[in-house]
Amino acid sequence: MAELLAAGTALGVASSLVTFSDVAWRVLKRLKEYNDRTGNAPAVIKNISAQLPVLIDKMTEVKLETEKGSVSINPQTALAVAVTSCDELIQRLDVVTKKLLPEETDSRSKRIKKAFSSVYYEKEVSKAWGEIENYKTLLILHFTETKGAVQELETPRSKKPIFMVPFERDLKFVGRVDINTDIKQALQRQRRVAIAGIGGVGKSQIAIEYCYQFKEEYPEAQVFWVHASTVARFRQAYQDIARRLLIPGWNDPKVDTLQLVYEQLTDNDNCRWLLILDNADDTEVFFPSTEVKSKTQGELGGVARYLPHNSSGLIIITTRDTRVGRKLANGEKPITVLHMTVQEAKTMMLSRVLESCCESDLDRLLADLEYLPLAITQAAGFITETRITLSAYLNLLSANNASILDKEFDDWRRDSETSNSVIQTWKLSFDQIKRRHPRAAEILSLMAVLDRQGLQSFLLYENNEQEAEFIMALGTLQAFLLITSEKGGRVFEMHRLVQLATQRWLYLQGSLSNWQERALSVLSEKFPLGTYENWPICEVLSPHAQVILRCTFESKSCMLQYARLLNNFGWYNQTQGQYKAAYKKISEALKEREKALGKEHPDALTSVSNLAEVLESQGKYEAAEEMNRQALDGREKTFGKEHPNTLTSVNNLALVLQYQGKYEAAEEMNRRALDGYEKALGKEHPDTLASVYCLAYLLYRQQEYNTASELYQRASSGFRKTLGLSHPTTIACEKHYSSMMQKMGQDV
Incomplete structure (x- = not known):
């Protein structure tokens, strides 16, 4: 088996020698065309154009030597490393340079996008060429040993510390x-430090x-x-x-590379090094x-054990999960990366948007973006590419258009395998939470469809x-910094962009409407009738009810829950003196209940009765009388004349x-209600006392003061x-x- 692997590797080196020249000449042609078109290509592209032909010559010489048999390619030699690595990197340059130039088949919009993206691809070209240059010395040393003095690509450099x-x-x-x-x-006190923050906050x-x-x-x-x-x-x-350090055995298939690097960096106390562990999010x-271990081959116990440690080495961990950061930093509390300051955010936006902008629009946009670096960069890229104003972008964002946060843009400062959109960046966190902590994902989903503040446990x-x-x-949600807590950890808040992103995530899964229905079910159950004793809970639930009542529902069960929430919320508005809002909500509740249940259903009659009280509070007495008689007639048929619900309508009509x-x-109606309440509920029941109070006020209006006084007392x-x-009610009664x-x- 080992012989087969070695033979396969040797064939790979030979193949690299064959393909390198063809690909390299294609790259040169593109770079020349790019230089001709721009007229002022960056220095690195001019340097590659000058140096690459010489490198092609040297690779050709190595190929000829192997064909003659004067050189035997051992896959474990430095020469093999240089050959295969140069071939890999020239393939990368081939891909990147293709993106620099528009093709005949490209649409106008694609050509514009390539023009805007040219700076990014120039950086990629520079990065790939920089890695190719790392292998020049190895080729030079080969020719020095086999042929003596040769024309070199450049003067051999002394080995430089690696900067990866x-x-x-x-x-x-x-x-x-x-x-x-x-x-x-922190690094003066400890060898490892974690920096934690929400995705897109700028940790990397x-x-x-x-x-x-x-x-x-x-x-x-290093x-x-x-x-x-x-x-x-x-x-x-x-x-x-391992390859860059040329650690012995790095390309031996029988050697564990993770252990190899761990031992190299742990044992070498004489070399100062810094290691960045980026995107360490998944615990x-x-x-x-145990479950994952049983399914995973090779990394039993996780890769944390391969993180090196010695007195000369430092590790910085970037993570979205503060718990992972703390564990990797040997229990030390992570440094939390919060959003930018206002001035930092302004400076960042203005450095990326070339056109002048209105100061007030800039302030509003940055506030809506919550000073998040990725959101700012994405907005700047979108504004630059589409050439819209800050005001226009602000309007898109203000319309809760989460799709605008899903737009990709080129950013050479971010990992090429990482999304450059806010939505997709946070989607990684959402997916991970759903996979590892399903209950946390459920709570996040419910939070996303409610008001983002005052989320009661x-x-x-x-x-x-x-x-x-x-x-x-x-x-879990707090560890990922997706929510913050207040008031003793029983009330929570989501960032606005997190909520928009979560809603978009749910929409893309096709589950947004399901979570809106679930929220409706919860609120219709939790939102009580707005009587005095329920005012505190109605107050904290009102913002959430307002959000969910703006949603659209279709099923009969949902519409009944919708009507119940409308009715109770409307009654709370009534008790707060918000009569227009109360009338609108209760009228809609009545409409839905009559449609689903019929006009004689008790719930529909409750809404009729409540609507009558709202009309009464607005001074619309004739309309209120009509609604009260409708409620009374319906309740007498449904419950009978002596039922407390019927007596409530009698009292209201009075x-x-x-x-x-x-x-x-x-x-007459008052005395009927009072007599009925005393029989059905007893003399001390609040409804009975309310009827006594109403009769007292009525007799007072008729100047029957003595009887009224007895009833008031x-x-x-x-x-x-x-x-x-x-x-x-107590206060009002005593005041009257x-x-x-x-x-x-007289005095009371």
């Missing part, structure tokens, strides 16, 4: 000075900038970059490190659970749910008759006992009684 940061330095990097200082101070950009500053301060140091989003990417990064990559808690599971699920000055009819005393001194007694010239 796959991104150019961002000359427009903005601020984050405090975070940089925090990292430096901070790490990139820190690498360049570290290199300036310690030019002899700097490594490890993409850690998956085990495969972690392993690939370690293979690249299963580093600390797999009792809205999110399921019946019969284990409290420990609920707390762990919320902890009030509206009284307000119209129809005192005799009103008194009875009602007041009863309200104090059953409702309490501070209840609005006091007013009457003062009018009579």
